[in-house]
Amino acid sequence: MRDPVTIVEVGLRDGLQILDRVVPTADKLAWLAAEHRAGVRRFEAASFVPPKLLPQMADAAAVVAGARALPGTVVHTLAPNLKGAAAALAAGSDVIVLPLSASEAHSRANIRKSREESVEELARVCRARDESVRGGGHAARIDAGISTAFGCTIQGEVPEDEVVRLCEACLEAGADRVALADTVGYADPAQVRRLYTRVKAVAGDRLQGAHFHDTRGLGLANVLAVLDLGIREFDSSLGGLGGCPHAPGASGNVATEDLAFMLESMGFDTGIDLEALIEAQRLLAAILPGQPLHGKIAAAGLPKSFRSPVHA
């Protein structure tokens, strides 16, 4: 029995939202289907935001429906506020991620709310979910996604105490889970271990996820750092798509294919067939001609010594 690790493909949300182009719904569904064939079962499929702000996400409900139609999928969506969460709920999201910024400066610049106001919005979202459940609606999990948890391009350092306090406030507000995100690629493995250990102490099993960017090359080292602490759920993006609109050329999320390669090589069970995942990466490259992709395993190929348990 291998130790299972869950990968959440976030490319359809975090990857696509920063592109200038709008990817047609049919291409998104082809991407979903290709990764589903490779064994990926969790997708952060869309963001419920006004189409005027993010035209890339205008088809959110259709993409969620497409993801739900694939057997065994668990569909995560992002919602910045109560209105988005209501739409995410109505679309049938299994997990709704509400992003809250640990950096006060980033929070005000990005979400136009103080952290305190974000927590109040989270509480409203949790109550809306609970009411929906009482009314016979389905029981979506509400995750607080703590962005800029390891630093911020606006204010620089984000004090660890403030991250821990924000996590506590989110759990008190009713979040089912908290996850820490290195939105700008500042985290290092020592910091990651320190902060995860502290948040784990207050959140226990309600701290499950990790969202690392590979902007400065430390994405997989940071994954390794928290694997050692028992974290077993990781966001990543096919082809490393994503990143920061303010840092052109910089790479984005940890690449799903490299993450899956590392985990499978180490003996963890991701349920993913690496060769099929590399096929999905090639499909993504065809969907996004001219778009730089950042993973390495697709170009280098699997080691001759690699034995896929999926094929065994």
Place this chain on the structure above:
Amino acid sequence: MRDPVTIVEVGLRDGLQILDRVVPTADKLAWLAAEHRAGVRRFEAASFVPPKLLPQMADAAAVVAGARALPGTVVHTLAPNLKGAAAALAAGSDVIVLPLSASEAHSRANIRKSREESVEELARVCRARDESVRGGGHAARIDAGISTAFGCTIQGEVPEDEVVRLCEACLEAGADRVALADTVGYADPAQVRRLYTRVKAVAGDRLQGAHFHDTRGLGLANVLAVLDLGIREFDSSLGGLGGCPHAPGASGNVATEDLAFMLESMGFDTGIDLEALIEAQRLLAAILPGQPLHGKIAAAGLPKSFRSPVHA
């Protein structure tokens, strides 16, 4: 007091040897000087091989002399055999690395020797060094560099037992140190921990170094894996130069600037000024126009939260 970690810049050897072009000696010395300004003190500066085989290394003695002229440097060189080692010794190398392949197939294809014959050659090199010392020559350290320790593009898997046995044989033959190299970028953090633990058990403090390639994106994760085991000496290459001539487009060694960034961020003391190191990377890019470089920190820039202890 921060925990010191030594970085050995191997780009002048492992990086340049696979290029089609021959870099002029003056450019190599400019590169050395730029990294020296950034605080790098150990350089694997050249390989002592017949110029007909590797014209890129024809100026090995001049480059070693240039490196030695920089204050405080420790100069490593690579020598494939006794003849090369004699030249390396005469040039004033502080450390001579003799590469031995853990894969029998790779050994025969690459060095044209069985592993046993390689160990015999290593013994001859150690005796030659000892004789030189008795004759008043300087006491170069002899390192056995165990290549393909984590797998091989020819034979695939390399049994761990054979790696451990080869390390023991090298130490019995007189090597001062053994170091494990993931020549082809096959290693994963779990394998690295397993094998380093086993070799440490037989080599003790004579196992010091690690040489990881980033071909499949796991280079820094592998560094983290052995940092946890107390390993404190890492090979890397500015701009991630290097790699495998059989895998065009694949990235090479762990990038020195990303490695130094990770270590300094984690609180280790590399003695390196990151900003000056990024300057050296830009010089390298100018020396090698058109050559793809693979590190990330030079493009992404240092985090706003990064505080260089060198500047503190």
